[in-house]
Amino acid sequence: MPSANDSTDESEPRDTSCVATFDPASERPSEAVVTAVAALREAEPADLPPLYEAVDPDALDSLVEHGQRVGDAGTHEVWFTYDAFDIGVRTDGEIRIRDAAATVS
16 A cells, blocks of 8 residues: 555546636636535535635635636636645636645655
8 A cells, every 4th residue: 555655656646636617707616616526525515614614715706707807817826725625726717626635745
C-alpha cells in the first residue's frame, strides 16, 4: 500500500481530480460547485455541508459575474477547500476539483 507521501506515481493526481463546467452567463457558480461535488460523492446536494462554511457563495457568484461583464480582463480563478476537495472556479465556467488530501506533500 503506497503511503500518503509516495509521489512516485505520476498518474495518481489524475485519479483524484476532475473538471466540471457551467455556463457563467446563466448558472450560478456556487450552485455548480455544490452540484459537481455532490456528483463526485454520489450524494444529493442537500446532504453536503453548506458551501458558506468554505467560501462566501455570493462573493463567488459576484466574481464570476464581474468576469463576464469585463470580458477583456482575462480569466480569473479562485481556489478554496470544500468537503475535502480543493476547488478552483474560473470565470470562464470551468471548475477544477481535486482531492485535498492528494495535494498535500
